[in-house]
Ligand SMILES: Nc1ncnc2c1ncn2[C@@H]1O[C@H](COP(=O)(O)OP(=O)(O)O)[C@@H](O)[C@H]1O
């Protein structure tokens with residue numbers, strides 16, 4: 001119970017926008033839930049509701065056994081939050097930032113200073129500890145922000161798009177840190193737009209769209225739903241796109257998708273590398289020249305597409321044409 | 331990588347008075363540290379009033395004449411309380427509203443709201459930091475005033491009361507700035523919105539001209555202006571020229587009017603600010 005998150009029927013509207021529209025969540029103690037969804041899906045709003053920053057219009061939620069509405073200070077003592085944009089004071093040094101947070105948690109000056117030193121060392125910030133944080137790189141700011149969330153080593157941690165804007169190295173370092181915390185038994189709710197991130201960090205995924213959870217499952221479930229592996233190829237000549245689509249149709253488990261501007265065709269398959277060689281042979285035989293071909297896992301937009309297609313059948317073309325913030329993970 | 335799980339345990343309980351006091355002090359210190367990190371801001375904020383004082387004292391003072399106080403040196407003593415009040419008003423407003431809007435905009439308020447902090451500590455810490463900054467501004471202005479020939483004539487106690495009135499007015503305006511900072515959508519808007527109310531507040535007053543020289547409606551506004559009351563009270567307490575017998579009621583009871591205005595403004599703005607801050611989570 002100490003580390004669990006429960007929410008029932010959470011609703012939050014901003015004027016006309018139903019940012020969160022009846023969300024139910026259950027994360028057991030020590031569990032890791034990834035909220036996956038595009039920009040504007042309602043991920044941040046959900047996090048803000050659970051971390052006492054917003055009052056829900058309807059629904060109830062408890063974090064670490066405390067009701068978010070009736071015992072907000074209890075909740076605040078039990079959580080760490082690292083928001084979508086690193087909230088560090090840019091004119092304070094890293095050390096001052098952490099000391100201030102410790103003091104605002106109610107630690108004595110000495111305890112706050114000690115904890116700050118400890119965290120700075122753990123997050124590799126000791127060399128920069130006495131520089132104002134406006135001189136920090138994006139990765140350093142993120143780490144400082146995360147360190148701020150860990151001052152009390154809370155049983156529950158909320159991370160809103162933790163790796164947004166990070167270079168690959170910083171991202172890997174951050175993931176490493178997060179995995180360490182989870183291994184220590186911290187309950188984690190993280191939001192992300194990247195399937196790869198959810199895959200790496202979360203044991204369970206809830207896909208959010210328009211304020212609703214449209215699918216739940218493990219990362220593996222999600223990929224299976226999106227058709228597992230895919231073969232993707234790039235044709236050398238645009239006029240060979242149609243023949244390539246027709247050819248891939250014979251091998252795929254679903255209809256191939258063509259991306260005309262990129263001269264790319266992709267199709268979900270069920271046969272791995274063996275099938276890939278067959279496809280290459282078939283392409284050769286029919287004289288279709290390709291510049292690239294490969295086997296890859298579905299990207300998040302494909303997962304998402306597969307999920308939204310199931311809910312409301314709609315032509316692939318239009319769904320794909322909505323402004324897609326998804327990042328390709330291939 | 332592992333993070334030491336042996337986390338410290340808070341010694342101050344949320345909701346206790348000791349915790350509330352500590353929160354206010356921590357935030358005040360944080361705001362002052364921010365100011366010290368960019369001293370240019372406060373230095374530049376002081377350059378303009380100092381330049382104005384010198385301009386008025388040595389260039390314009392000769393051409394202004396006051397009813398009942400003739401001569402350039404009399405005008406210099408007359409204008410200084412006006413500059414004190416105007417400088418405090420501008421320094422406070424540009425500080426509190428922009429800093430507050432910055433905190434909202436940069437996500438710092440979310441960080442603070444996710445901590446078990448006393449309600450209102452963030453806002454009170456803002457206004458207390460402004461008060462400290464205003465005291466520094468006051469010292470510089472007084473030194474500058476002494477240089478151009480301004481003097482305290484009625485003793486230390488009354489002078490202390492005058493400075494207290496000025497700082498209290500600054501404190502009240504700081505709360506107005508907090509409301510603005512919590513209302514606008516961007517720090518830039520906070521910066522420009524200040525001119526909307528600060529110019530009328532400072533210029534439609536008795537700071538530099540006698541209201542009796544203004545058209546009726548403007549005169550009435552200038553007489554009841556909270557800044558005028560403070561300026562008038564300060565003139566009286568310092569023993570500077572510009573205190574006239576007779577005239578409208580607020581001019582006759584400036585200390586009372588100034589005190590009342592400051593308290594009413596501070597209390598009202600504080601309530602509004604508290605509501606705005608909470609509404610951010612509604
Ligand atoms: N404070 C707010 N005022 C008005 N609309 C908001 C506010 N916060 C979020 N929204 C709207 O609510 C929806 C969900 O936003 P958000 O929770 O930030 O999504 P996500 O984090 O998944 O990108 C969006 O349409 C957004 O524009």
Ligand SMILES: [Mg+2]
Pocket residue numbers: 040043044045084160161
């Ligand atoms: Mg978001």
